[in-house]
Amino acid sequence: MPETSTQPRTTPSAAYTPTDRTVPTRSKERAAYDHEVVHAILDEGYVCHLGFVRDGAPVVLPTLYARVGSRLYVHGSTGSRPLRMTGQADHGLAVCLTVTHVDGLVLARSAFHHSINYRSVVVHGTAHQVTDPQERRLALDALVDQAVPGRSGDSRPANAKELAATAVIRLDLEEVSAKIRGGGPNDEPEDLSLPHWTGVLPLAKGYGAPIPADDLAPDIEVPGYLTAL
C-alpha cells in the first residue's frame, strides 16, 4: 500500500550496500541501509524468523538471536534442523533472517489504505557453524543478554555437557536492509469527507510484573536489570 514513510532518519555514518535482494520492488522510500538504523531495530528485538530451504521448499521458524557488532548469532539444540543442516554443509547454509517490530495499526478511510506501522530488518546470507570455543561462549552470553541485558552475568554458564548439546551459528551482516513505515494514514483526497474514524492505534509494549518460580528462595529479590526493563 502506497503510504509514504514519515519516520525520522538519523544521519548515516555508514551503510550497508543495497543489492538486488535488498532493494524493495515497491515503497522504496521505506527502505534504509544505515548501520545505525538497522542495528537499532535488531537491538530492540530478540526473536527472529529464520528461513532456510529444505528439499527445495522454504521453512520459516521463530528463534532467538543476538547481534554482536556486524554478526548475528542463533543457537539451538544440535538436533534442530537448521543447526544440523548448517553443521553438515561444507559451505554453510543459505538463510534469510527477519526481525519485525509492529508499532501500530493504521486505519484509513478506505480499506485499501489500511496498513501497519512497523520496523523490520531482513538479512540475507550464509550461516556458518561456530566452532571456536571463545566465540561460542561470547555468542551464548550475547543470546541471553539480548533479551535481558545483564542476565548472563547472573546465571550459571553452560557446562561441558550443555555446550556439547548446543549448536551456534553465525550470520554476517552484509546483505541487509531495514524497512520502516511510520506516521498516520494516507487517504485519497476524495475520501477525506467520508464519515469513518481514521488514525493510528498504537501497540502498547512492555513487560508485566516478574513471576518468581515456585522454588525460588524467598530472600532472592528481583534484580535491578529486570526492573529496569
Add this chain to the structure above:
Amino acid sequence: MPETSTQPRTTPSAAYTPTDRTVPTRSKERAAYDHEVVHAILDEGYVCHLGFVRDGAPVVLPTLYARVGSRLYVHGSTGSRPLRMTGQADHGLAVCLTVTHVDGLVLARSAFHHSINYRSVVVHGTAHQVTDPQERRLALDALVDQAVPGRSGDSRPANAKELAATAVIRLDLEEVSAKIRGGGPNDEPEDLSLPHWTGVLPLAKGYGAPIPADDLAPDIEVPGYLTAL
C-alpha cells in the same frame, strides 16, 4: 532447550495430520495439531512471516494475513515479489507461513535453560493466486477485520482501480502444526540452591490510546470496535 510444555490443552475435536515437516525433531511434546489450538493462535495475530524461495535462496518477509475457515489469505501490491511470483507460477508458489506470539521471557538459574514462552503456528503449502472476484472481496474484508474486527464495515471498500492493483493469494491449512511453550523455568536439580533470581517475565500486550489523524473531523468519535480492543 528441554523444558516441557505446561500449557493446558483443550480436548481436540479435529486435528491436522502430522507430516515429516510438521513433526519437530526435538521438544515433540510442545507440538499440537488440534484445529482449535492452531486456529486460536492464528486468530490472535495478523502479522505473519512468509517464506518462499527465490533463485534457490530463502526469503522471509513480514506481511498481514487473515484466516477464513481452513484458508489463509495474504495480499499485497501486484508488484510485490511473492505475489508476482505466485501469479506467474502455473502450479502456485511453495511457501511457509509462520505466526508467532511471544508470551514471556523464562529466566532459569542456568544460562542453558533460559527460554521464552511462545505460541507459534507453521503452515507449509502452496500459495495460489485468488482470481474469483467474490473470494477476493471476502479475503480483503477478512484482512482488514483480522487486525480490527468490524473495521471492514466501517471503511470504503476497494474500488476497481484499487482491486486491480491488489493481488490476493490463498494458502490452504493442510500441513500445519502449532508449537507451544508455557510455564516456568525447568532448572537442573543441582542448580536449585544457586543465588540467581528465577521465574518468568511476562510480556504486556495491548494497545495505546487511538491517535486520530490530523484531518479527522472533530465530530467523529472513536468507534466501539476500537475501544473494545
